[in-house]
Amino acid sequence: xxxxxxxxxxxxxxxxxxxxxxxxxxxxxxxxxxxxxxxxxxxxxxxxxxxxxxxxxxxxxxxxxxxxxxxxxxxxxxxxxxxxxxxxxxxxxxxxxxxxxxxxxxxxxxxxxxxxxxxxxxxxxxxxxxxxxxxxxxxxxxxxxxxxxxxxxxxxxxxxxxxxxxxxxxxxxxxxxxxxxxxxxxxxxxxxxxxxxxxxxxxxxxxxxxxxxxxxxxxxxxxxxxxxxxxxxxxxxxxxxxxxxxxxxxxxx
Amino acid sequence: xxxxxxxxxxxxxxxxxxxxxxxxxxxxxxxxxxxxxxxxxxxxxxxxxxxxxxxxxxxxxxxxxxxx
Amino acid sequence: xxxxxxxxxxxxxxxxxxxxxxxxxxxxxxxxxxxxxxxxxxxxxxxxxxxxxxxxxxxxxxxxxxxxxxxxxxxxxxxxxxxxxxxxxxxxxxxxxxxxxxxxxxxxxxxxxxxxxxxxxxxxxxxxxxxxxxxxxxxxxxxxxxxxxxxxxxxxxxxxxxxxxxxxxxxxxxxxxxxxxxxxxxxxxxxxxxxxxxxxxxxxxxxxxxxxxxxxxxxxxxxxxxxxxxxxxxxxxxxxxxxxxxxxxxxxxxxxxxxxxxxxxxxxxxxxxxxxxxxxxxxxxxxxxxxxxxxxxxxxxxxxxxxxxxxxxxxxxxxxxxxxxxxxxxxxxxxxxxxxxxxxxxxxxxxx
Numbered sequence: 001x002x003x004x005x006x007x008x009x010x011x012x013x014x015x016x017x018x019x020x021x022x023x024x025x026x027x028x029x030x031x032x033x034x035x036x037x038x039x040x041x042x043x044x045x046x047x048x049x050x051x052x053x054x055x056x057x058x059x060x061x062x063x064x065x066x067x068x069x070x071x072x073x074x075x076x077x078x079x080x081x082x083x084x085x086x087x088x089x090x091x092x093x094x095x096x097x098x099x100x101x102x103x104x105x106x107x108x109x110x111x112x113x114x115x116x117x118x119x120x121x122x123x124x125x126x127x128x129x130x131x132x133x134x135x136x137x138x139x140x141x142x143x144x145x146x147x148x149x150x151x152x153x154x155x156x157x158x159x160x161x162x163x164x165x166x167x168x169x170x171x172x173x174x175x176x177x178x179x180x181x182x183x184x185x186x187x188x189x190x191x192x193x194x195x196x197x198x199x200x201x202x203x204x205x206x207x208x209x210x211x212x213x214x215x216x217x218x219x220x221x222x223x224x225x226x227x228x229x230x231x232x233x234x235x236x237x238x239x240x241x242x243x244x245x246x247x248x249x250x251x252x253x
Numbered sequence: 254x255x256x257x258x259x260x261x262x263x264x265x266x267x268x269x270x271x272x273x274x275x276x277x278x279x280x281x282x283x284x285x286x287x288x289x290x291x292x293x294x295x296x297x298x299x300x301x302x303x304x305x306x307x308x309x310x311x312x313x314x315x316x317x318x319x320x321x
Numbered sequence: 322x323x324x325x326x327x328x329x330x331x332x333x334x335x336x337x338x339x340x341x342x343x344x345x346x347x348x349x350x351x352x353x354x355x356x357x358x359x360x361x362x363x364x365x366x367x368x369x370x371x372x373x374x375x376x377x378x379x380x381x382x383x384x385x386x387x388x389x390x391x392x393x394x395x396x397x398x399x400x401x402x403x404x405x406x407x408x409x410x411x412x413x414x415x416x417x418x419x420x421x422x423x424x425x426x427x428x429x430x431x432x433x434x435x436x437x438x439x440x441x442x443x444x445x446x447x448x449x450x451x452x453x454x455x456x457x458x459x460x461x462x463x464x465x466x467x468x469x470x471x472x473x474x475x476x477x478x479x480x481x482x483x484x485x486x487x488x489x490x491x492x493x494x495x496x497x498x499x500x501x502x503x504x505x506x507x508x509x510x511x512x513x514x515x516x517x518x519x520x521x522x523x524x525x526x527x528x529x530x531x532x533x534x535x536x537x538x539x540x541x542x543x544x545x546x547x548x549x550x551x552x553x554x555x556x557x558x559x560x561x562x563x564x565x566x567x568x569x570x571x572x573x574x575x576x577x578x579x580x581x582x583x584x585x586x587x588x589x590x591x592x593x594x595x596x597x598x599x600x601x602x603x604x605x606x607x608x609x610x611x612x613x614x615x616x617x618x619x620x621x622x623x624x625x626x627x628x629x630x631x632x633x634x635x636x637x638x639x640x641x642x643x644x645x646x647x648x649x650x651x652x653x654x655x656x657x658x659x660x661x662x663x664x665x666x667x668x669x670x671x672x673x
Contacts, residue, residue, distance in 0.1 A: 001256060005306035005319035016314060020291065021267030025313030042520040045390070057527045063516035065389045066529035068412050071382035074374065078386025078394065079516075081370045082344050086390075086518045104382070107375035181273050181307045214267075221267040 008032035010041040010061045017055060019126075021221020023178045023211045024052060027120055028059050030178075030188045031089065034195055035062065044087040045079050047072040049101075051093035052126040052213075070101025073108035076115045087198055089116040095125045098134040098158050105164070105206075112169030112203035112246040116194040119160060119206055122213040123232065130216030134158045137235055142216070157235065161208050165241035168251055171203035173242040177210035177233065179225040186238075193243075203246025210236055255304025255321040259294050263316040266291030270308035270317060276301045279308045324501050330355035330494040332464045333397070333423055333487065336471035338363055341506035342421070343392040344370035346383040348402060351435040352491035353425035356397045377402040381409030381422070388418040389528040391515030393475055397423035399491070400433065400441050403449070410484055411450025415530030417514075417545070419478035421471065422456075423487045425494040428653035436653025437490035437576055442630035445488050446604045453542050455549050457485035457556075458603040460574040464498035466601070472503055477556060479510060481548050488603060490626065492576040492655065552605050559607035560599040561614070563589065567596025569665055570618040572611075572635055573625060574600045577656065581624050584661035593669050603631070611638035620668050621645040624661055626654070 007013065011032035018024045035041050044062040048054060050069035057064035067075040072090035080088040097105050097119050108115065124142055125131040131144040135157045139148040149157075161173040172194050176187035187209055194205035210232050212224035219227055244252050257279070264287065271279050271294065282295040294317070296302055304321030327335070334356045337345065345364065347357035357373060364371040370387075374380035380396045387394040398406060403424045413420055426441050428434030445458045457477055459470035467489060474485035516526040532538035562582060564570055569588070573581040578599040588595035598614055600607050615621075620643060623632040629647045636645050648664040650656045 001254065001320040003318060004255075004304055004321045005309040005317070007315035011315065015263050018313065020265035021269055021313065023269075023313055025315070026311070029313075029315055042522075043518045045516055045518060047386070054531060057529055061525055063519055063526045064528070065386065065516050066412075066416070066527070066531055067385070068382060068408055071378065071385075071409070074379040074382035075386035075389070077372070077374075077379075078344070078346065078383035078388075079390055080386075081372060081383070082387040082392045082394070083390050083517055103375050104379050107379065181310050184310050221269055222272055225269065225272065 008036045010035040012059050012061055014058060016059055018052065019215045021212065021214045021224060022052070024120060026178045026184060027118065027209050027211060028056065030184070030191050031091070031118060032060065033188060034192045037192070038195055040087050043085070044089070045083070047076045047079070047088070047090040049090070049092040049096035051096050053091055053093060053120065054127065056091055070096050070099070071104055072096065073101065073104040073113070073115070073117065077108055077113050080113060080115050087195060089118060091118045092120065093126070094121045094123065094133045094135040098160050106167070109164045109204040109206070110167045110169045112171070114198050114201050114203060116198050117206040118191065119208040120211045121208055121236065122211040123157070124213050124216045126213045126216055137231060159236060161206065161241040164206055169204050169246045170206070170242050171197045171244055171246040172205035172207070174240045175208040175210065175236055175238050177228060177238055179210070179212065179228040201247070255302045255319065256299055257296050257302060257308060258318045260316040261293055262287050263314050264291060264293035265289065265314055266293055267313065268294065269311045269313065270294050273307040273311035275305060275307060276303065278302060324499045326497050327464060327500050328355060328495065328497050329464045329467055329489065330425065331359045332500050333467050333471055333489070334359040334363070335502055336468040337395050337421065338367055338369065339502050339505050340472050340475040341393050341509060342369065342395045342475065344387045344394050346372050346374050346380040346396050348374055348377045348380050348398065350399045350402045352427055352494050353397050353399050353423065356423065377405035378409060381406035384420045385409055385413050385416070385418060388413065388420045389416070389515065390517035391512035393509070395421040395423070397425065399425045399427045400429050400438070403441060403444065407450040410456070411452055411454065412530050413484045414450070414454035414456070415452060416528050417482040418484070418528065419482050420484050421474045421478060421487065422484055423489065426488065426490040428651070434653040435491060437492035437626060437655060438651065438653055439490060439575060439577060439625050440627035440630070440651060441488065442603065442625070442627060445486055446634070454545065455604055457483065457552070458488050459485065460488050460600060460603050461493065462575050462578045462599065464493070464496065464500045467493060468500055468502060477552070481552060483548070488575065490576055556602060557605040557607040557609070558601040559610040560601060561610060562597040562599065564596035564598060564614045565617070566594055567617070568594045568619045569622060569668055570596045570598055570614050571622045571624060571661065571665065572598040573623070574603060574631065577624055577626050580656055580658050581661055583658035584665060587658060587662045588665045593665060595665050606634050606638060608638040611635060615639040615643050618643060622664055622668060623647050624656060625649045626656070627651050
C-alpha cells in the first residue's frame with residue numbers, strides 16, 4: 001500500500017502547542033501543502049504574528065521571522081521589496097490583523113504588496129485567554145464582553161475581506177472555513193491561488209480562514225465546528241470578494 | 254484495502270476526525286491515555302476503511318497517516 | 322574626491338547610499354523629510370528600494386523585515402516619530418538585527434516644535450524601548466561628520482548585529498556645508514543568519530525575539546551585553562579641544578558643541594583656561610576622556626539643548642569627582658556663544 005496522506009515536508013515534525021481541536025493546525029498544514037506542491041520551501045519566508053500562532057516559526061520549515069503584534073504586513077513588505085523573487089507570506093490572527101495591525105493590513109493591500117496574507121479569524125484573542133476581538137460577533141460572550149458584545153458599547157465586528165476588496169491593490173480577497181472536509185479543500189485551493197498570484201505579481205492576496213477556538217469559546221472541539229457553521233458563517237459569508245490582477249490596465253480585471 | 258495509522262503521542266483526542274469519517278469507523282478509544290493524558294483516535298474496523306483520508310484532512314495535528 | 326556643498330539631511334541620505342544601504346522606509350516629519358525626498362530620487366536610479374510607509378511604526382517594521390534578510394536598511398525620523406518606532410527598535414535589538422536609524426531631533430515633548438533640540442538624549446542612550454538593550458548612538462556636529470558617522474554606523478551595526486542611531490538635530494539637518502563622500506561600498510560580509518530563503522542548502526533561519534523560557538531569554542540578553550562591553554572598550558569616541566591645561570571644561574555634543582567651542586575660544590582670548598570635550602559616540606559614552614580630563618580640570622560645564630540629560634553621564638563618568646555645572650536652552654532655542662561664555666566666566670570666579 002502507498003501512503004496517500006501524511007504530514008507535508010515543509011511542516012516541522014513536532015507536536016504543536018495548539019489546544020486540542022484548534023483548527024490552526026489544519027491551516028498550517030494547508031499552507032505547507034501548497035508550499036510543497038509548488039516546490040518553493042527554499043524560496044519562502046514566513047512572517048508570524050503575536051497571538052496563538054506566535055510560535056509558528058517552529059512549525060514551518062522555511063525561513064521565518066517573528067513580527068511585532070500587528071506589524072507582519074509591514075515586515076513582509078520590507079522582506080518582499082528587498083527580495084522580490086522570494087515568496088513571502090504572513091500568518092496572522094484577527095487581533096493581529098484587524099485590530100492593532102489594521103493600518104499595516106490596509107496599506108499593504110492598497111500598495112498591492114505582492115505578498116500572501118493568511119488571516120485566521122476565530123473571533124477571539126486566544127493566546128491571552130479569550131478577550132473580545134475585532135471580529136467578535138454581536139452578543140458573543142468573551143472575557144471583556146462578559147454580558148455579550150453590545151454594539152452600542154463595543155461596536156461591530158469587521159468584515160475584512162469585504163473591506164479590502166474595495167482597494168485596487170487587492171488581487172485576491174477570499175473567505176474560507178476549515179470546519180468541514182469540503183471546505184478545507186476549498187481553503188487549500190484559495191491558498192494555492194494566493195501563492196500563484198504572488199508568483200504572477202498580481203498584487204496583494206488575503207485568504208481569511210474562519211477557524212475555531214474550543215478553549216475560549218467554552219465548547220468541545222466538535223461543538224466548536226458547529227458554532228463556526230451556525231454563528232460565524234452567517235455574519236462572515238464565505239466566498240471570493242475580489243479576484244483580479246491588481247495591476248491590470250482596467251481596475252477589477 | 255486501505256489503512257490509517259494514528260500517532261498515539263501526537264493525537265490530542267479532539268475527535269474532529271470522528272466527525273469526518275464517511276464510514277463512521279473512527280472513534281476515540283477509551284482504554285489507554287497517551288503521555289499527555291488524551292484518549293486517542295483509532296479506526297474500529299480496518300476492513301471498512303476506503304482510504305479517503307477525510308479523517309486525516311480534518312486532523313489539526315497531522316497525527317493520521319493514510320495508506321491505500 | 323570632489324567636495325560639494327550639501328544640506329545635512331541630504332548628506333545623511335547620500336552617505337547611506339555610499340555605505341551600501343539597499344532600502345529606506347520613511348515617513349514625512351519636519352525637520353528631516355529631505356532624507357526621504359532625496360532617497361526617493363536617488364534610489365530610483367541607484368537600484369535601491371525607497372518606500373514611504375503609512376506610519377513610522379510601519380517603517381521601522383519594514384526595516385526589521387529587510388534587515389532580517391541580511392540587507393542594509395535605514396529609516397529616519399524626528400523625535401515624535403522616533404517615539405513611535407521604539408517598540409520596533411526594541412524588537413530589532415532583541416532579534417539581533419543591524420540597521421541605521423536617524424533622529425533629526427526637534428523640540429519636545431509632545432508635538433513640541435520644529436526647531437533643533439537635544440532632548441532625546443535619554444531616549445536614545447537609556448531607553449529607546451522596553452527591555453535591556455542599547456543602541457550605538459553617534460552624535461555628529463557637522464555635515465562631514467554626519468557622512469562619517471553614517472558610514473561607521475552601518476559597519477558597526479553589521480559587525481555587532483545591532484541597531485545604530487545617528488542623533489542629529491534640525492540645525493545640522495538643515496544647514497549646508499562642504500562635504501566629501503567615500504566610494505560606494507560594494508562588498509559586504511556574509512550573513513549566514515539571514516532569513517532570505519534557505520534554498521535547500523541550510524537549516525531554516527528564524528529571526529525572532531521571543532524566548533518564553535526565562536533562562537534562554539536571559540542568555541540571549543547576556544550575550545548581547547558581552548558584545549556591548551566589547552564595543553565600550555573599542556569604539557567610544559570624543560574630540561578633546563584645549564583640555565590639557567583647561568581649568569573649566571565645557572562639554573557638549575552635536576550643534577551645541579560648535580557654539581560651546583566658540584565660547585571656549587572667547588574665554589581663551591580673555592586668558593581664561595577653558596577647553597571642550599565633545600562626545601562623538603553617546604553610546605558607548607567616552608568615559609576615559611572625561612576621567613583623564615577630571616585629573617586636571619577644576620570644573621565641568623555641561624551645555625545642552627535640553628533641560629540637562631547628558632549631564633548625568635558626565636557625572637557618572639567622573640564619579641562626581643569634580644563639580645559638573647549645567648547651562649541649557651530647550652524648546653528649540655539655540656544658545657549663543659556669548660551665553661555660554663557668560664557661564665564660563667561665572668564659574669571662573671568672574672573675569673580675570
